[in-house]
């Protein structure tokens with residue numbers, strides 16, 4: 001399989017805090033990689049380094065066969081990114097925002113506008129196309145971010161909690177979109193804490209824990225190597241976590257304390 005992304009011995013520290021302690025991973029054409037790990041493990045940091053948003057790291061990253069230190073503009077044009085935080089320009093309309101992004105990626109205004117309108121309609125938010133983003137609900141904003149990441153037909157897509165705020169029907173549409181994109185040869189890097197979705201859509205799952213890759217394989221392989229059952233249980237096992245009941249009980253007892 002054609003290798004699209006190769007990360008070798010990636011290290012990253014903030015101050016004297018070592019976040020990534022030498023990670024190796026790869027992604028091929030057509031793969032959906034579920035990238036999981038506890039809060040603060042360094043998943044977003046990994047993605048930001050690949051996108052060129054974070055410098056000052058150790059190791060080597062190759063995207064589309066070239067080091068990302070070379071020819072930055074060319075590789076960035078082939079990337080789509082849905083960030084975790086919806087930092088969109090509130091005063092713009094959906095039309096203004098999407099055509100702006102589309103043109104940044106080199107599309108003609110007419111093409112960007114046509115594509116944007118059709119995609120908004122298909123996602124059930126066509127009526128908000130000319131409304132200001134400040135009036136959008138959480139899910140509508142998320143749909144806007146998803147559309148913005150795809151307008152230029154990228155070859156690799158980085159998604160950080162992409163279904164945040166989407167209703168059940170929209171989640172079904174989105175999962176279908178990902179399956180179709182992967183079938184067309186796109187590579188998808190999917191970071192999320194929603195284990196049942198990761199379990200179902202990923203062709204391979206990578207778990208980042210304590211600055212290292214603690215697991216890398218298909219869901220069936222992870223089950224065979226660890227515990228049978230859900231990805232949630234495998235996650236518990238690999239991160240050595242079994243105290244949810246005890247912590248929950250203590251939490252509620254403090255909430256209920258009368259002083």
Ligand SMILES: Nc1ncnc2c1ncn2[C@@H]1O[C@H](COP(=O)(O)OP(=O)(O)OP(=O)(O)O)[C@@H](O)[C@H]1O
Nearest residue numbers: 014015019037038039040041042043044045046084
């Ligand atoms: N700019 C920064 N300066 C200092 N520390 C940072 C910075 N960005 C991230 N960190 C630290 O790096 C660690 C990894 O953060 P990161 O956002 O990559 O985690 P994550 O795996 O995406 O977590 P989550 O699942 O909570 O989104 C955290 O401990 C965070 O505090």
